[in-house]
Amino acid sequence: MTRHAPVKQLYVYRRLTSGAKVLAGQLAQNAQGVYFQYEPDYIDHYHNLSPFKLPFETKLTKAPKIPHAGLHGLFSDSLPDGWGLLLMDRVFRRHDIPPHALTVLDRLAYVGDHGMGALGYAPISTIGSPDVDSFIDIAKLGDEAEALYEGTTDEVLPQLAAGGSSAGARPKSQIYIDPKHPARVSTTAKPGLEPWLIKFTANQLMLGHEEGLCEAAYLSMAREAGIDVPEWQLIQAPAESQAIAWLATRRFDCTPNNEWLGRYHVHSLCGLLDADFRQPTMDYVEIIKMSQVLCRRPAVGQQQFKRALFNLFAGNQDDHSKNCSFIMDDKGEWNPSPVYDVTFSPTPFGEHATAFGGYGKMPSLNVIQQLAHQANFKDWSQARQVVQAVVEAIQQWGSIASELGVSNQTQKLVGDHLNVLWKENRLLSQ
Numbered sequence: 001m002t003r004h005a006p007v008k009q010l011y012v013y014r015r016l017t018s019g020a021k022v023l024a025g026q027l028a029q030n031a032q033g034v035y036f037q038y039e040p041d042y043i044d045h046y047h048n049l050s051p052f053k054l055p056f057e058t059k060l061t062k063a064p065k066i067p068h069a070g071l072h073g074l075f076s077d078s079l080p081d082g083w084g085l086l087l088m089d090r091v092f093r094r095h096d097i098p099p100h101a102l103t104v105l106d107r108l109a110y111v112g113d114h115g116m117g118a119l120g121y122a123p124i125s126t127i128g129s130p131d132v133d134s135f136i137d138i139a140k141l142g143d144e145a146e147a148l149y150e151g152t153t154d155e156v157l158p159q160l161a162a163g164g165s166s167a168g169a170r171p172k173s174q175i176y177i178d179p180k181h182p183a184r185v186s187t188t189a190k191p192g193l194e195p196w197l198i199k200f201t202a203n204q205l206m207l208g209h210e211e212g213l214c215e216a217a218y219l220s221m222a223r224e225a226g227i228d229v230p231e232w233q234l235i236q237a238p239a240e241s242q243a244i245a246w247l248a249t250r251r252f253d254c255t256p257n258n259e260w261l262g263r264y265h266v267h268s269l270c271g272l273l274d275a276d277f278r279q280p281t282m283d284y285v286e287i288i289k290m291s292q293v294l295c296r297r298p299a300v301g302q303q304q305f306k307r308a309l310f311n312l313f314a315g316n317q318d319d320h321s322k323n324c325s326f327i328m329d330d331k332g333e334w335n336p337s338p339v340y341d342v343t344f345s346p347t348p349f350g351e352h353a354t355a356f357g358g359y360g361k362m363p364s365l366n367v368i369q370q371l372a373h374q375a376n377f378k379d380w381s382q383a384r385q386v387v388q389a390v391v392e393a394i395q396q397w398g399s400i401a402s403e404l405g406v407s408n409q410t411q412k413l414v415g416d417h418l419n420v421l422w423k424e425n426r427l428l429s430q
Contacts, residue, residue, distance in 0.1 A: 004097045007105040012036070012075070013113070013120045014049070014265065017330050019258025021120070024049065027075065029105050034063040034070055047332030049119075049265060050074035051294065053274050067276035071104040077271040078115045079107055081322075082169035083149070090148075090156045095127050114162065114174070114188065117253050118263035135184045138175070138198075139238045142246055145171040145200040162187040170211070171200040175248070176260075182235070191259040198235065198248040207344070209237075210410050212247035215343040217401045218314060219249075222342055225310055225393035226386075228303070230338045234404070244405065252327070252338050265328040266337060270321035277322035283355040284308040287324060288374050294326060295334045301375035303336055305383065308356065308371070309390045311342070312363070312425060315417050318345035320353035344414050362424050387429045394418060 010027045024046075025038040037060050048056040054074055055061055061072070068076035080088065088110060089099045110127060113120030136159045144160055147153040149171040160173060175185040176193035186193055201209040212234060219229045231250040237243035255262030269287065270277040272294070287308070288301040311319045318341065325337040347353075351360030357367035372383035397418055401411045 004101055006101075006103045007109045007125075010105055010108055011122045013122065014042075014046070015113075015118045015120060015261065015263040017255045017257055017262040017264060019255075019261035019263075022046065024119070027105060027108070027121075029103060032062075033065070034072070034104060035060045036063070036072055036075070037061070046330075047328065049328075050267060050272060052272050052290070064274060067274065067279075068271075069104055073271035073274045074267065075104075075108060075119070077117065077266070077268050078111050078119055078121070079104070080111075083171050086148075087156055087161050090154070091161050092127060094156070097127070116174070116251070117266040119265070135186050138183055138185050138235065138246075139241060141173060141175070141185065141187075142198075142200045142237060142243060143241060145173065146202045146243070149200075149202045150204055159187040170205065171202060173198055173200070174251070177248075189259075189261065193260070195251040195254040195260055196248045197251055198246050200246055201243050203242065207410060209243045210406055211343070212245050213404050213406045214401070214410065214414065215247050217397065217404055217406065218316070218343045219339075220400045220404075221314065221393045221396060222310055222339055224396060225306065225390045227307060227310060228336070228338045229342075230340065249340065266325050267328070268322050269324040269326075272326065273321070275321045277320045277353075280320075280351070280353050280355065280360065282321045282353070283357065284371060285357055285374060287354065288371065291326075291336060292376070295336070298376040300336065302377060302386070305372060305375035305377070306386050306390060307336075307339060308354075309368075309387050309428070310394070311352065311354075312356065313391055313394050313418070313421055314342070315344055315346050315414075315421055316342050317347045317350070317352045318343075324354075344417070346417060363428075365427050368428050384429065391422065391429045394422075 008029055012024045012027060013021045014024045015021050022042060023039050024042045025036055028035050038058055040058050043056060048054065050073065054072060063070055063072040088107065092099065092102060108121045109125040111121060112124035141159060144157050173187060175187055175196050175198050176189055177185050177196055178193055199212060201211045205211045207214050216232060216234055219232055223229045230252050233248050234245040235248050236245050253264050253266045254260055275281055288304045291304050292298050292301050323341045326334050327337045328334050356363035357371055359367060369380050372380060377383040397415055398411060
């Protein structure tokens, strides 16, 4: 049995776009809670990592008890949920450490320097450390992820555990691809390998093994609507697999500098505002306002308006505050990140996780006009052109889905739903 000594203190590092690492501060935990303290040198040379909730000073800042399990929202962004949490808990159980014995600092130490975004933590936990010299066939990685997700195995491959620190409920992995040999990947960074995030499929998902195809179609529609999307590719599954293809997106937190070791700082909306992404507490009015303040450009609200209307007409109702993020560069400039987790995701009651001026669905024309005004459009005529462009892009669902190989049955399932949404909201584009 592994004797578990909870982590009490961690150093927090930030990786810059050059690949260099700087010490940002320290985390400490005692019986009263978790505290963070910025390094004086970091304050002198860099910028606040979480400007709304974390004071940019050298005093100790205690984390609120909720909603991030007693952790600051900034550092909660480094922790996985859903799939990644499942992998982490399985690894600790293999070392006879039950999840209830883990502190949030234990979990951050496990993430170490292989999480999403620019932040890393030291010392790194020795529990579950992967073999950094190992590669794996991507087909095996996908099959093992599906088996674990569907409960047909309890084994966790070291490579799967190493790549599982991203958020979300679906099985996925951070992978590093050699462009010359894409079938064999690593789940730890290595010179010459490109960083991607791959989403695997399973029978138990709503669209089964067509989830990746449909998300690729949604990214295509979003791009047609003028929305910033990450570079993506479909990786064909082997013939003997039940899967069809897996969607891989290039990580937008990584820069090609220093063998792809450069990083942008990425912060989710729920982390920035200490919001509970599991509760429908956010509104697009708030997102537009805070985006304009954070990015210091009123016109950035127009980007968020376009994304909001795309989610409305496309049925992406899993639009919670963890699926909205912002990127900060080395100069301290913030921008909305490319969209992610944008796909067909209707909820049981047809309500969005983020409201439109208080409406979970079918917002009135007056509400959307007020949203457009907040987004800094010149007038409603200008905003309506954006809505029309979004609608026209989504109307390409059938042709795009067909080209990507989506089955006729799934095309009809999604297409029928999109038609209903258009009828419910058509006055917004007229």
